[in-house]
Amino acid sequence: MARVGLADTTFARFDMASVAKKELKSLCSVGIKHRTVPGIKDLPVSALNLLREGCDVAMAFGMPGPEPIDKQCADQASTGLIRAQLMTGKHVVEVFVHEDEASDDKELAELAEERAREHAKNVYRLLFKKDELRKMAGTGKREGGPDAGPLRR
């Protein structure tokens, strides 16, 4: 059975991992391993360990704040997550929702929920539906909002 690792934070203000878990369970039969860390900078080693302990793919959930220093932290976290992937040859789908992507709490929660759900679908495709992903290449998909769609010529 395929295994998916979920790494999330106590800093985030929305429980994205539960949304992703539910979505994954509705799509396929996978084992789930879930780890929670304080903040996004703690995600890279957590994702690495999940992959090394046998997960086939991981998801890393985070909710960076709106300030320049928060963007800097998100940059460090993302860079570390990419390094974790290169060390293992496995994907870590990053599900980051920046606080300044929405104008109020309600909108931010909806965005986080939707992005988590749609990236769970991506994980399902990376595991079981690679052909489907290939057909979606260059089609302007967006996670957590309306798709941009392919360019109109």
Next chain:
Amino acid sequence: MARVGLADTTFARFDMASVAKKELKSLCSVGIKHRTVPGIKDLPVSALNLLREGCDVAMAFGMPGPEPIDKQCADQASTGLIRAQLMTGKHVVEVFVHEDEASDDKELAELAEERAREHAKNVYRLLFKKDELRKMAGTGKREGGPDAGPLRR
């Protein structure tokens, strides 16, 4: 037979991999391996895997958005792609088209198409025509627009 790996995204709004594939096929006989991932941050490990599975060179296609956060993501992706190259000793030709490089959809599509085609030529040269590349050194080539040409003295 030489093998070229193509890694692209569902986020991009133009199917650059197909353009490159067609161009490569018109220039030489190569095997093609194609993987699609959600976004540009997923490209480094995808390119790494393609190279590790036997591809001699890879192309990574992406279309970063126009916002500062998008530039940051592109930076992380590019840094990861360079690391993937250093891990394997093989080239990954990055074909990124930034949304703010063109003023409308039509122009952006034309730029993406042309850049993909010209970088496919570069891949062909890296594989089979290293001498030709050496003769082009310092001549101000541009992919997806008019060449800048050598400096006039």
Next chain:
Amino acid sequence: MARVGLADTTFARFDMASVAKKELKSLCSVGIKHRTVPGIKDLPVSALNLLREGCDVAMAFGMPGPEPIDKQCADQASTGLIRAQLMTGKHVVEVFVHEDEASDDKELAELAEERAREHAKNVYRLLFKKDELRKMAGTGKREGGPDAGPLRR
């Protein structure tokens, strides 16, 4: 017995390691190993060595200045700390307090003390209470200030 490594600097203007040490001792029985280096850029190798010498987790304390160049140094240090974690598969909880997070010395000292204490609790949880952390996922915890709490929908 679990062991915690503490790495801090002579540059910082508050002795956060002592606060963390006291908090850890009040929560559990752990061995402590403490190293002091000049500045935050010296923390990554110090944390790495602590982990390699047998510490199960490390804390890295720093107090970056308010200027752009200070943010750049903090970025380098954080990136290095993440790399140290990926090299060992162990957590390094970063406890950085930026000088511009408070308006005067008194407030800054209080922030540093509180953040050190709350991150010591996080270290305790990472070592002994992983389930507790999982229950706190997505609840908007903040170290050194009032929690943001979960998003109101």
Next chain:
Amino acid sequence: MARVGLADTTFARFDMASVAKKELKSLCSVGIKHRTVPGIKDLPVSALNLLREGCDVAMAFGMPGPEPIDKQCADQASTGLIRAQLMTGKHVVEVFVHEDEASDDKELAELAEERAREHAKNVYRLLFKKDELRKMAGTGKREGGPDAGPLRR
């Protein structure tokens, strides 16, 4: 016989490698290995391969554009070149000329020529004249323009 690897790009608008080659040949007897790649992001793996194939030192020539995105690309390339050096324990002398360092084509060409020549001298010193370099420590040398000289006290 010592060997020097030269990596340059088709993007650059001046053939700096030829200048460096000529200068090196006038100073000493070295073997030269020359590779041309499309752009500066392709330089790190090219330099790495040159060093791994037996070159004792490498030079990497590039001419980044004037826009913020060009600075970002140069940053990625430089970071990769430093990594290539750390992987091999050998020097890669970076010879980058930024388009905005000069006000017109003629001045830019002169700068590129002079910088390539002076860095070729540095390569010669790194290979054969380490004592000479040590005597120049802290003397404010500049490649491609008048030396700044030591600080006047």
Next chain:
Amino acid sequence: MARVGLADTTFARFDMASVAKKELKSLCSVGIKHRTVPGIKDLPVSALNLLREGCDVAMAFGMPGPEPIDKQCADQASTGLIRAQLMTGKHVVEVFVHEDEASDDKELAELAEERAREHAKNVYRLLFKKDELRKMAGTGKREGGPDAGPLRR
């Protein structure tokens, strides 16, 4: 006998390595190994090699210019120096003096001299006086200027 590696540049406008050497010799009996490279980007591999050849700790001296591009180069150099440390498990004390830290040549020279001297003391402490460093934790030390001191509460 402990050995200290010194890596500096011909770009810098002050001979900081000599100051550090003198200070180290006055404090303890150590072997010194000194390498000079063109610029700060050449320091990481130089420091790495010094450490690999048996130095117990290294110092890296540089004097970045005042422009944004200079800050970017300093960032690359510092990141590489941190990586060199992580690769060896040894400290490289970075002694960078930014040209815009002082208002004229005289002040800059004094700053460079003082910073080199005080960081030489740090190297001495890292080698022989770790307890002394631990007592200085969180006391607001500054190299090359008046100490900030601990926060007043």
